[in-house]
Amino acid sequence: xxxxxxxxxxxxxxxxxxxxxxxxxxxxxxxxxxxxxxxxxxxxxxxxxxxxxxxxxxxxxxxxxxxxxxxxxxxxxxxxxxxxxxxxxxxxxxxxxxxxxxxxxxxxxxxxxxxxxxxxxxxxxxxxxxxxxxxxxxxxxxxxxxxxxxxxxxxxxxxxxxxxxxxxxxxxxxxxxxxxxxx
Amino acid sequence: xxxxxxxxxxxxxxxxxxxxxxxxxxxxxxxxxxxxxxxxxxxxxxxxxxxxxxxxxxxxxxxxxxxxxxxxxxxxxxxxxxxxxxxxxxxxxxxxxxxxxxxxxxxxxxxxxxxxxxxxxxxxxxxxxxxxxxxxxxxxxxxxxxxxxxxxxxxxxxxxxxxxxxxxxxxxxxxxxxxxxxxxxxxxxxxxxxxxxxxxxxxxxxxxxxxxxxxxxxxxxxxxxxxxxxxxxxxxxxxxxxxxxxxxxxxxxxxxxxxxxxxxxxxxxxxxxxxxxxxxxxxxxxxxxxxxxxxxxxxxxxxxxxxxxxxxxxxxxxxxxxxxxxxxxxxxxxxxxxxxxxxxxxxxxxxxxxxxxxxxxxxxxxxxxxxxxxxxxxxxxxxxxxxxxxxxxxxxxxxxxxxxxxxxxxxxxxxxxxxxxxxxxxxxxxxxxxxxxxxxxxxxxxxxxxxxxxxxxxxxxxxxxxxxxxxxxxxxxx
Numbered sequence: 001x002x003x004x005x006x007x008x009x010x011x012x013x014x015x016x017x018x019x020x021x022x023x024x025x026x027x028x029x030x031x032x033x034x035x036x037x038x039x040x041x042x043x044x045x046x047x048x049x050x051x052x053x054x055x056x057x058x059x060x061x062x063x064x065x066x067x068x069x070x071x072x073x074x075x076x077x078x079x080x081x082x083x084x085x086x087x088x089x090x091x092x093x094x095x096x097x098x099x100x101x102x103x104x105x106x107x108x109x110x111x112x113x114x115x116x117x118x119x120x121x122x123x124x125x126x127x128x129x130x131x132x133x134x135x136x137x138x139x140x141x142x143x144x145x146x147x148x149x150x151x152x153x154x155x156x157x158x159x160x161x162x163x164x165x166x167x168x169x170x171x172x173x174x175x176x177x178x179x180x181x182x183x
Numbered sequence: 184x185x186x187x188x189x190x191x192x193x194x195x196x197x198x199x200x201x202x203x204x205x206x207x208x209x210x211x212x213x214x215x216x217x218x219x220x221x222x223x224x225x226x227x228x229x230x231x232x233x234x235x236x237x238x239x240x241x242x243x244x245x246x247x248x249x250x251x252x253x254x255x256x257x258x259x260x261x262x263x264x265x266x267x268x269x270x271x272x273x274x275x276x277x278x279x280x281x282x283x284x285x286x287x288x289x290x291x292x293x294x295x296x297x298x299x300x301x302x303x304x305x306x307x308x309x310x311x312x313x314x315x316x317x318x319x320x321x322x323x324x325x326x327x328x329x330x331x332x333x334x335x336x337x338x339x340x341x342x343x344x345x346x347x348x349x350x351x352x353x354x355x356x357x358x359x360x361x362x363x364x365x366x367x368x369x370x371x372x373x374x375x376x377x378x379x380x381x382x383x384x385x386x387x388x389x390x391x392x393x394x395x396x397x398x399x400x401x402x403x404x405x406x407x408x409x410x411x412x413x414x415x416x417x418x419x420x421x422x423x424x425x426x427x428x429x430x431x432x433x434x435x436x437x438x439x440x441x442x443x444x445x446x447x448x449x450x451x452x453x454x455x456x457x458x459x460x461x462x463x464x465x466x467x468x469x470x471x472x473x474x475x476x477x478x479x480x481x482x483x484x485x486x487x488x489x490x491x492x493x494x495x496x497x498x499x500x501x502x503x504x505x506x507x508x509x510x511x512x513x514x515x516x517x518x519x520x521x522x523x524x525x526x527x528x529x530x531x532x533x534x535x536x537x538x539x540x541x542x543x544x545x546x547x548x549x550x551x552x553x554x555x556x557x558x559x560x561x562x563x564x565x566x567x568x569x570x571x572x573x574x575x576x577x578x579x580x581x582x583x584x585x586x587x588x589x590x591x592x593x594x595x596x597x598x599x600x601x602x603x604x605x606x607x608x609x610x611x612x613x614x615x616x617x618x619x620x621x622x623x624x625x626x627x628x629x630x631x632x633x634x635x636x637x638x639x640x641x642x643x644x645x646x647x648x649x650x651x652x653x654x655x656x657x658x659x660x661x
Contacts (some may be wrong), residue, residue, distance in 0.1 A: 010244055017654070018455070018645070018648070019645075019646060019647065019648035019653045020648040020649070020653050020654030020655040020656060021654050022648070023648045034294045038408045038409055038410060039409045040406055040407050040409075041407055041409065041412070042214065042218075042384070042407060042640055043378075043380075043407075043637040043638065043641035043646055044409075044412035044413075044415070044416055044641060045412075045646075045648055046647065046649070047648060047649075048409045048412075049266060049413055049545050051495045052410075053407070054413045056408065056417075057418075058414075059412045059414050059417040059418045059421060060421055063418070063421045063425075065570045066217060074414035077341055077440055077611075078352045079593070081341055081349035081350065081352070081609075082349060082351065082352050082353070082556050085347070085349065086347055086348070086349050088349075088351055088353075088355045090351060090354075091353070093303070093353055100353045101352070103355075103358045103436060103439075104286075104352060104430070104526050105431060106359050107358065107362050107365045107436070108361060108365065109249075109430055109431075110365055110425050110428055111364075111365040111368055111369060111434070113421070113425050114368070114369040114373070114422055114425050114426075115368075115372065115381055116374050116421050117372075117376075117384050117418040117421040117425070117504025118372050118375075118376055118418060118422070120414070120418060121415055121417070122403070122416035124414045125410070125411045125414050125415070125460050127405065127411075128403035128404050128496065129403070129404035130400070130403070130404050131404070132263055132401060132404060135406075139194050139429045140387075141387040142385075143406070143407050144212065144218075144380070144384045144386075144387045144388075144407055144637075145215055145218045145384070145387070145388075146213065146214035146215040146218065146640075151336065161184045170298075180608060180648075
């Protein structure tokens with residue numbers, strides 16, 4: 001487990017103690033022209049989205065699609081079952097109408113939108129993924145506790161094992177270490 | 184991490200004491216300390232005595248009393264209950280509405296307070312969500328057995344079958360099936376998604392291999408990267424919005440079951456709102472009942488502070504006042520409508536000899552006892568709050584009984600007059616469902632992150648990059 005599977009490098013990590021230090025470092029890394037980097041934090045850091053230019057998450061659209069899909073399907077189902085396949089006359093009411101359709105379709109819209117939100121979140125985050133190069137780093141466990149970790153990926157065009165290391169150290173990062181790529 | 188110079192500086196800048204917000208967490212000693220504190224109970228190998236004392240009777244109710252009563256009821260028929268003409272709905276529907284009600288406050292606390300950016304919700308949100316999930320499970324049990332022949336429950340779902348039968352969507356009872364199932368699914372999703380980052384905390388802290396494996400699977404590879412949090416936060420806010428819609432929809436649909444009927448006492452347009460607010464009120468009572476002992480026994484007095492308890496009591500007061508207003512409206516409209524049947528039903532709620540005790544209990548508790556929440560002395564007395572919480576649950580149970588049975592037992596014709604008394608099987612199933620609820624809740628408290636660790640950390644000054652304790656202004660971000 002402790003031996004790297006190959007000598008490829010995933011990136012360089014640096015550890016910070018406070019969210020402000022991390023935010024400051026993130027700004028500097030961005031200004032230095034890096035593109036493929038990320039921060040790993042125990043909770044979302046206010047303002048990091050703007051620094052990383054993450055824009056608007058697509059989860060909302062996935063959720064909308066899920067909701068719209070369910071709404072249309074349930075409305076269609078009610079029409080098919082109660083008005084088309086087995087027309088059922090109850091109390092002289094129309095076979096298919098808005099009042100009888102809206103409530104179940106609306107409640108299933110919520111179901112579809114909620115499933116869409118969860119599935120969208122997992123999909124966009126590429127989860128579930130039970131392995132990650134960072135999980136092999138003992139000090140990465142701090143990222144769910146009280147440490148704030150910045151990782152610059154080796155795939156970044158500007159990445160260089162020495163210069164990137166210097167940059168991270170100059171930003172005050174502790175434990176600037178290489179993260180090995182693993183399959 | 185605390186920097187004395189910075190704290191002094193902060194004190195100078197801070198507004199006067201009376202304008203300051205109560206801190207989310209008291210005696211906060213940093214993020215690491217918080218992580219240890221919040222995961223301590225679920226991680227400790229020693230299970231405290233109080234847990235066993237509560238768990239064993241709950242588990243007996245859940246695994247012996249409930250299955251036994253269910254087996255007898257399902258194999259014999261609904262005749263074992265007190266339900267009979269004219270009161271065809273008895274404790275089964277009363278308890279169904281009561282459990283849905285308990286669920287609602289959980290969603291409201293967690294979702295609506297998130298949307299209104301109330302940071303204090305972070306400490307109690309998870310426990311409220313768990314309350315929702317388990318009580319919706321209990322609620323869902325009742326309609327399933329109330330149909331009588333439980334093995335035909337699948338008729339309620341649009342499953343293609345050889346008879347070519349489909350559900351009849353013109354009935355609000357059918358909408359209930361969708362509403363309760365959606366509520367259960369969505370509240371489980373919401374609860375589970377909220378726990379993913381905390382599963383990652385447990386995974387990273389795990390010392391034994393089974394723990395690492397189980398929480399590793401549950402965390403699904405969560406790394407806490409900014410990109411993940413970015414999507415996560417969006418999904419969370421969307422789910423909160425959806426859950427808030429559910430709070431106002433599910434009980435409304437349960438209310439529609441009643442108000443679309445022609446029965447005096449049920450046939451009122453106020454019912455959807457009535458049921459929603461009643462549900463929320465009842466749930467706040469249950470929240471007090473659950474939180475007050477747990478915060479003490481789990482050593483969470485600094486996390487679930489008196490300020491949080493105070494706020495729950497105030498919210499319960501607001502819900503209680505709306506309920507009181509609705510009672511007033513109900514009685515007024517019954518009188519003002521001039522309908523003799525309406526007047527009869529509402530007169531009999533308070534002065535009919537059969538159920539007047541329950542009618543006065545509901546007035547006494549929901550109208551009178553709730554007013555105690557006006558006093559700060561009561562709101563800071565945990566014992567009083569616990570008792571009031573229990574009473575609110577009893578009061579709201581009486582309300583549902585009065586609405587369901589009180590309207591059914593004497594309707595338009597004296598030929599349709601009867602009486603409903605619960606039998607031991609009615610009561611057995613209720614006790615069993617209470618046991619199952621508490622058993623599940625105790626298991627949750629022991630094995631899962633009962634407080635949203637990542638959310639609480641994000642709501643502390645140490646988690647704020649613009650706060651001196653979060654490192655702002657010391658050569659870092661300003």
